[in-house]
Amino acid sequence: MKQRQHIWVKEAFIGHELLHANNKPLNNSIVFAGAEQKEHAEEYKIHFILNYTANPAIAAVGYGVNIFITTVPGTPIRFENHFGITEDASAQYRPEEYVAYKQFYRVKHIRFLSIETDHLQYEIHCL
Numbered sequence: 001m002k003q004r005q006h007i008w009v010k011e012a013f014i015g016h017e018l019l020h021a022n023n024k025p026l027n028n029s030i031v032f033a034g035a036e037q038k039e040h041a042e043e044y045k046i047h048f049i050l051n052y053t054a055n056p057a058i059a060a061v062g063y064g065v066n067i068f069i070t071t072v073p074g075t076p077i078r079f080e081n082h083f084g085i086t087e088d089a090s091a092q093y094r095p096e097e098y099v100a101y102k103q104f105y106r107v108k109h110i111r112f113l114s115i116e117t118d119h120l121q122y123e124i125h126c127l
Helices: none
Strands: 006-013 016-023 025-039 042-056 063-069 083-094 098-113 120-125
Touching: 016 098, 042 098, 063 098, 083 120
Parallel strands: none
Antiparallel strands: 006 120, 016 025, 016 083, 025 042, 042 063, 083 098, 098 120
């Protein structure tokens, strides 16, 4: 059976949440923290903050980790598939009866289209 692939083109500025997890007890997210161009003309170092916070009902614990990825624009970067995005979706149950809801889409990979110091334009491919 073939899965449909969902693709979105998005923009991010410093502090923007690129991906989050769909896990109730833990709230995990990946936040854009800036980029810098390396010595090589096309290569960039993109900085992220990986946040982990627990549900306050379980334990009030949280921490963040700085990570970076070195890449060239247009190269697909894979993330764990428990990360994803939430987008609007709709379903039709009967003629003239539509329901709108929020759908979580698991990430397959992200392709950075343009990279600047404080701005990203990226294409996110989801399962």
